[in-house]
Amino acid sequence: MWSKSEPIYRIATQSTAKSWRNRFARYRLVGTHCPSCGMDHFPGRHVCPKCHERDLVAKEFSRTGRVVCTAVDHSPLMGHGEEVPKPFAIVKMDGNGPHVVSDVVDCDLEQVKEGLGVELVLRKWRRESNGNYTYGYKFRPISSEE
Amino acid sequence: MGSGVLGYGVAIPRRRIRIEEINDVWKNMPLQAVKGRKVKERGVLGPDEDTVTLGADAAQKAMKMSGLDREKIGALILGTQTSPYHTRPAASMLVDILGLRNDVFATDIQFSGKSGTSALLIALAYVNSGMAEAAIAIGSDTLSYHVSPGDSQEYVASSGACAMVVGRGAGIAEIEKSASYTTDTPDYFRLDGERYIRSGGSAMTNTGVGLQENMLGAWKSVNGNKAYAPDSFRYLAIQQEDGKAPFQVGQMLGFSKEQITPGFFSDFLGDCGSASALISLAKVLDGAAPDERIAAISYGSGAGSDALILKTTSKIGQIYRKPSVSDLISRKTMVDYSTYIKLERKYDTHERKTSTFD
Numbered sequence: 001m002w003s004k005s006e007p008i009y010r011i012a013t014q015s016t017a018k019s020w021r022n023r024f025a026r027y028r029l030v031g032t033h034c035p036s037c038g039m040d041h042f043p044g045r046h047v048c049p050k051c052h053e054r055d056l057v058a059k060e061f062s063r064t065g066r067v068v069c070t071a072v073d074h075s076p077l078m079g080h081g082e083e084v085p086k087p088f089a090i091v092k093m094d095g096n097g098p099h100v101v102s103d104v105v106d107c108d109l110e111q112v113k114e115g116l117g118v119e120l121v122l123r124k125w126r127r128e129s130n131g132n133y134t135y136g137y138k139f140r141p142i143s144s145e146e
Numbered sequence: 147m148g149s150g151v152l153g154y155g156v157a158i159p160r161r162r163i164r165i166e167e168i169n170d171v172w173k174n175m176p177l178q179a180v181k182g183r184k185v186k187e188r189g190v191l192g193p194d195e196d197t198v199t200l201g202a203d204a205a206q207k208a209m210k211m212s213g214l215d216r217e218k219i220g221a222l223i224l225g226t227q228t229s230p231y232h233t234r235p236a237a238s239m240l241v242d243i244l245g246l247r248n249d250v251f252a253t254d255i256q257f258s259g260k261s262g263t264s265a266l267l268i269a270l271a272y273v274n275s276g277m278a279e280a281a282i283a284i285g286s287d288t289l290s291y292h293v294s295p296g297d298s299q300e301y302v303a304s305s306g307a308c309a310m311v312v313g314r315g316a317g318i319a320e321i322e323k324s325a326s327y328t329t330d331t332p333d334y335f336r337l338d339g340e341r342y343i344r345s346g347g348s349a350m351t352n353t354g355v356g357l358q359e360n361m362l363g364a365w366k367s368v369n370g371n372k373a374y375a376p377d378s379f380r381y382l383a384i385q386q387e388d389g390k391a392p393f394q395v396g397q398m399l400g401f402s403k404e405q406i407t408p409g410f411f412s413d414f415l416g417d418c419g420s421a422s423a424l425i426s427l428a429k430v431l432d433g434a435a436p437d438e439r440i441a442a443i444s445y446g447s448g449a450g451s452d453a454l455i456l457k458t459t460s461k462i463g464q465i466y467r468k469p470s471v472s473d474l475i476s477r478k479t480m481v482d483y484s485t486y487i488k489l490e491r492k493y494d495t496h497e498r499k500t501s502t503f504d
Contacts, residue, residue: 003341003491027243060245082193082488105194106160108479122202122243123194133230135198135239143469143477 006127009077013129024058026136029120031098033059042098061097063120064142068092068099070112087112091139103138117142149273150317150459151310152214152280154428155207156471157200158306158415159290161190162478163486165301171483172296180301184389187478188416189304190486191291196230200307201286202243204421208282208309209244211465212317216244219311220278221251223268225261225420227336227446228288229254240284251278258334258446259385261285261420262308267324267452269312280313287419291490294342299334302388303343304416308424318462319431319440321454327363328450331356335448357387357445358395364443364451365399374455376400380438383427385445386412392426401441408433414475420446427456429471436460 014022022043024030031042037051040059047054069090076086087104089112104112105123118139125134164187169177201224209216222244224237237252251272257264262285269281286307293303312321333350336343345351361384382401384392389412396406409426412418418425423444430440435458442454469477487493 004497005491005493005495008497023242024245028245103194105192106477122199123192124196124199125194132234133196133198135202135243138194143473 008131009126016132019134029061032056062094065091065093067116105138106140150320152313152317153208153212153311155204156308156428157203158474159189159191161481162187163190167483185302185416187414191305197226197286197288198236201284204307204309208311212311218280219246221272221281223265223283225255225265225285227258258449259419260444260446260449262424263444263452282311284309285421285424289419292343295492302417306418306421308421308428316459319456319458323455325368326452327360332448360451361395361443364453368453379441381408381430381440382406383409383430383442385423387417389413432467432470434458
């Protein structure tokens with residue numbers, strides 16, 4: 001249920017229509033693949049930047065990846081989580097997937113290091129400009145037994 | 147050919163709070179009385195978690211375990227009493243989150259604490275009737291977010307989700323029988339527009355008119371003429387409103403402590419609402435061997451009870467069952483009372499429509 005203390009973020013926030021269009025990218029890392037030159041794109045594109053092909057097909061990238069670069073946010077913007085300090089990372093998705101920046105959740109700060117194996121987990125992002133919830137990918141460490 | 151569970155998955159929030167932390171702040175009950183409910187820690191929701199995120203996590207794990215092509219799922223039923231929206235459905239979000247076909251049947255079930263098993267029975271009905279080859283049932287709840295600070299339920303209310311993929315054939319556990327029992331017993335409820343769950347008072351919650359009567363009714367119904375002797379069951383998976391009731395009611399139904407303990411989890415997690423009975427079943431399946439019979443009973447305040455009888459098959463030894471429910475419960479970050487209040491947004495502010503750094 002809606003709570004007054006949950007901030008609505010007003011700067012550079014997606015409208016419901018815009019976030020609806022990119023829902024598959026947020027939920028499952030769906031980008032595009034160019035059948036003529038073989039290039040993958042994430043976020044998805046309408047035109048291939050390499051060969052200008054327009055008939056691109058949707059491609060779902062791997063849900064697992066490896067941390068290649070980390071940073072810690074000590075003063076996150078409003079609507080970006082109430083927990084400080086907040087680790088985030090650039091993750092290279094497996095299977096020659098894209099590099100994606102997002103929060104690393106459900107772990108201790110010291111755990112987030114280069115080479116850490118992570119999996120995609122769905123979490124709430126900041127709300128849309130009209131208060132609608134936006135869900136999207138974040139990353140969680142994979143334990144050795146999984 | 148019957149139907150059975152093909153895979154299951156559980157998601158619980160990582161953060162926990164000790165009941166002593168809560169009692170230190172409120173001192174509204176003697177600590178011994180709080181401890182008598184046999185819940186030592188309960189889950190705290192993160193700021194970016196809700197019914198949808200927990201349900202999605204559990205469903206992903208269940209699909210992975212089942213090994214089923216997602217194109218084969220014909221129905222998705224989400225059972226929850228704490229959906230983030232009044233009008234926007236959550237099951238449809240889960241269809242796109244999981245990447246299912248868009249011609250699936252999807253629906254939300256709001257039926258109190260037994261929404262999860264209600265969803266499971268509807269999924270089974272879809273499979274048994276031939277309307278779907280396989281279906282996914284999810285029980286997901288965030289009771290901790292909806293319990294008022296200072297309320298006696300604050301000591302036990304938690305959050306969690308469990309998903310079960312069911313399909314034709316016995317799978318890892320065949321579902322032999324099911325029955326339901328419904329009465330109008332409002333022991334806990336939340337009014338429209340209210341944030342917090344209210345109690346119907348101790349005459350409703352402590353006298354056995356709710357939990358005991360409904361569970362006994364469902365059990366009598368599924369076990370008509372005592373067709374099964376209690377010793378024909380290896381396990382009991384049961385709804386866990388706290389740590390005491392499962393043993394109390396379980397023993398009234400004729401089960402021993404040894405049958406109840408393998409599915410018991412609420413001592414370090416608390417009341418997971420509509421996911422509770424399903425998480426208990428998942429914990430039993432984590433350790434079950436082939437050809438063992440399981441009884442599963444849920445309860446929802448004001449809703450009633452569902453009872454199921456399952457029997458594991460030889461396939462249960464062949465699937466990979468990690469991380470187990472016990473593994474998930476052991477992975478935790480403890481938080482203090484004020485952090486929990488902040489994370490679950492139990493404070494008043496002006497409505498924050500924020501710009502850059504204010």
